Amino acid sequence: MKVQPFHLAIPVSDLQKARKFYKEILGCGEGRSSDHWVDFNFFGHQLVIHYKPANETEKAHSNPVDGKDVPVPHFGVVLEWEVFQEFANLLRSKNIEFEIEPYIRFEGQVGEQATMFFKDPSGNALEFKAFKNKEQLFAK
Numbered sequence: 001m002k003v004q005p006f007h008l009a010i011p012v013s014d015l016q017k018a019r020k021f022y023k024e025i026l027g028c029g030e031g032r033s034s035d036h037w038v039d040f041n042f043f044g045h046q047l048v049i050h051y052k053p054a055n056e057t058e059k060a061h062s063n064p065v066d067g068k069d070v071p072v073p074h075f076g077v078v079l080e081w082e083v084f085q086e087f088a089n090l091l092r093s094k095n096i097e098f099e100i101e102p103y104i105r106f107e108g109q110v111g112e113q114a115t116m117f118f119k120d121p122s123g124n125a126l127e128f129k130a131f132k133n134k135e136q137l138f139a140k
Helices: 015-025 082-091
Strands: 009-013 029-033 037-042 045-051 060-063 068-072 072-080 098-105 115-119 124-133
Touching: 009 015, 015 029, 015 037, 015 045, 068 072, 068 098, 068 115, 068 124, 072 082, 082 098, 082 115, 082 124
Parallel strands: 009 045, 072 124
Antiparallel strands: 029 037, 037 045, 060 068, 098 115, 115 124
16 A cells, blocks of 8 residues: 555644744745744655643653653654664754653564653654565564
């Protein structure tokens, strides 16, 4: 099945900070926008940031995976194996604070993958990963 671009709309509490993050830190091309939202080319997918005032009562949540606290919810992209380390190094050079530092999960097992987690300025958690063997993306 041919992969189609997904559309994801997320809340951000500061439109300008989020715009700068997605554009300058992650390198996403900007599309249409208004005073309350901005479209981005998020690695070939359509990501829309929508202004929403911060809600102090929303609590962060995580689930344990491979001995780490994985933020829930989160979203991201599966990169090529060779691109993952380059991207991680780029993020480090831009002083991104990782929730989970880049590392290899399930090493030597089915589904071996590189993964990293960090948050945007509004606290939205992102995961970028790469599979050693992309054919094992959905393997059990």
